[in-house]
Amino acid sequence: MFCFLSLCIVHFWAPTFKWGISIANLADSTKPPEKVSYPQQIAVTATGVIWSRYSTVITPKNWNLFSVNIVMAGTGIYQLSRKIQHDYFNKEEAAVVTKE
Structure with missing residues (x-):
C-alpha cells in the first residue's frame, strides 16, 4: 500500500517528469553550437x-x-561549454571567414 501511495504524490512525479528536460537537453547536443x-x-x-x-x-x-x-546541471554545463568554445575559441573558422 505504501508503494502505491508514494506514486500518487507530487514529491515523486515532479522530479520524474523533470527528467524530460534533461533528456531534451541531451538530444540538443546534436544541434550546432550556434x-x-x-x-x-x-x-x-x-x-x-x-x-x-x-x-x-x-x-x-x-x-x-x-x-x-x-x-540537469551537467547537461547545462556541457551545452554552455560547447557554446563558449564555439563563440570564443574557434580560431580556425574565424580565420576562414576573414580570408573570404
Missing part, C-alpha cells in the same frame, strides 16, 4: 545546481530530485 541559447542553458544549469542543494537539505531526502538535478 543554435544553443545562453539564457536557456544558464537557467538549466542554475536550476540543477540550486535544486540539487535543496534536495539534500529537505527531510526526507529526495534522491530522485537530487539525481535529476545533477544530470
Whole structure:
C-alpha cells in the first residue's frame, strides 16, 4: 500500500517528469553550437545546481530530485561549454571567414 501511495504524490512525479528536460537537453547536443541559447542553458544549469542543494537539505531526502538535478546541471554545463568554445575559441573558422 505504501508503494502505491508514494506514486500518487507530487514529491515523486515532479522530479520524474523533470527528467524530460534533461533528456531534451541531451538530444540538443546534436544541434550546432550556434543554435544553443545562453539564457536557456544558464537557467538549466542554475536550476540543477540550486535544486540539487535543496534536495539534500529537505527531510526526507529526495534522491530522485537530487539525481535529476545533477544530470540537469551537467547537461547545462556541457551545452554552455560547447557554446563558449564555439563563440570564443574557434580560431580556425574565424580565420576562414576573414580570408573570404
